[in-house]
Amino acid sequence: MKKKYLPYFLVSPYLIHFAIFTAFPVGFSIYLTFNNWNIIAPMEFVGLANYKRLFSDATFWKSLLNTLIFLVIHIPLQIVIALFLAELLNQKIKFRGFFRAAFFLPVIVSGVVVTILWQQLYGFDTGLFNRLLVQIGLGKVGWLTDPNIAMPAIAVMATWKNVGLYVILFLVGLQTVPPQYYEAADLEGATHFQKFFKITLPVINPTIFMVVVLSTIGGFSLFIEPYVMTGGGPLNSTISAVLYIYKQGFFYYHMGYAATLGFFFAMIILAVVVIQKRLVEKDR
């Protein structure tokens, strides 16, 4: 083979794969949003009907609201717990490796497993949480059956699953702070708060930004948790973006409308991530 063509030979698998599984789907997805199609019957051009339907679709708005509720609980909880555990791991302690490994375990395990386990913990009669509540003399809570509580309950579970990753990332950040900084601050008589806001926070800021971005993407990708635990109920209170696409596409075979939902959610994710990025850059 001629040397000149060799690089193109090496990158060709990527380009072919990109054309078939990324470029074509993106283009076709946009085309689909103007059509109704169930894959079997011929495609029917409907103009902007799918978009009109989307704006008046209560379930679509509900799924957006649910994602927002998820993020409002998930992001702060994740940052606070991860920072707290990372600070503890950053002290001079024994068994650091064991604690680190324990915090990280849920990160590597399948979401299906985590969901099945938490379904039991959240159980109304036999679940751990309600048993504890009853023991201390309080009433049972419908963790997955009360429309006001089901989505926050899923957000707490997701925090438990992911927080270990951010413990590690915060720890990496904390370890880059030279200890002299804290010693100097101690000599000046700085309080804990001052040390945290003046020394620690600037160092871990990029990690906080990452938690926000990855959690946002994660919130819009939520699927298996509501699929297994609640099926999107009660009263659509846990229907997520991807679960709604899945239902429209693979329950009702509304391919055009499902593609419209997918396109819209993708645009929202990109917009949110870009805005978050801008805010951080302005901050610096």
Add this chain to the structure above:
Amino acid sequence: MKRIFYYIFLFVGAITFLYPFIWMISASIAPENEIGNLILFPSTLNFNSYKLMFEKIPIARAFLNSMIVSSSITIGVLVFGSMVGYALSRLEFRGRDAIFYLIIFTMTLPFQITLIPQYILIVKFGWVDSYFGLIVPYLMNALSIIMFRQYFKSIPQDLIDAARIDGCGEMRIIFRILWPNSIPAIITVGILTFMASWNEVLWALIVIRDESMMTMPQLVTLFAVGGRAESQLGVKLAAATILALPIIIAYLFFQKYFIQSMASTGLKE
């Protein structure tokens, strides 16, 4: 004095993350009447839950399917990722930067937009209920290309020049010269890819309908959601244990690599 509080918090934290898994394994081997009790140590061992599980669902077949799919994807991602990564880091050619930016761009593209059309492609290719449908869309991975590109850049040019003088072709250079010198990159990409494909469930739910072709997480999901577990908690937990165990065992041995690999994807951002 302060130390004691550190250990108390750390210990409570560790229990919080470990307890559900320990309970899962214990309850799956506990006698029927103890399963619901949130016990940690069953009074006697009882493998009835596992026996029932094997009777109810083709879990062995699903295990095989998952192994075939995850291994194929991992090998594909390693081979293609290093080919493209090599070209982008070590060869000069027109369009190189454009391809690099294209790869960066695809990393930011939300999967929600391609989900429906990719399914339609699989239908049109006739790949529903086949390994191809599960494997081919995942054979190429932008992050792994970037990782290989990054790692190959750090390898001394002398090594490659010497191999060229010895008459090595470019493929041999990649797999005989670069690979033995890139073990950390291979481990990182390998772990990330295998773990992601082992745990993937949405795509399997979409392209596989035939029970004999289902992957482990898919079969366990449908078993847990559908009525077939018949509220038999023990069987559900046995299925969850079987699904989690391969990754947990790998984690026990390669814990450091798992943590480093996952952390490196975050730090790249």
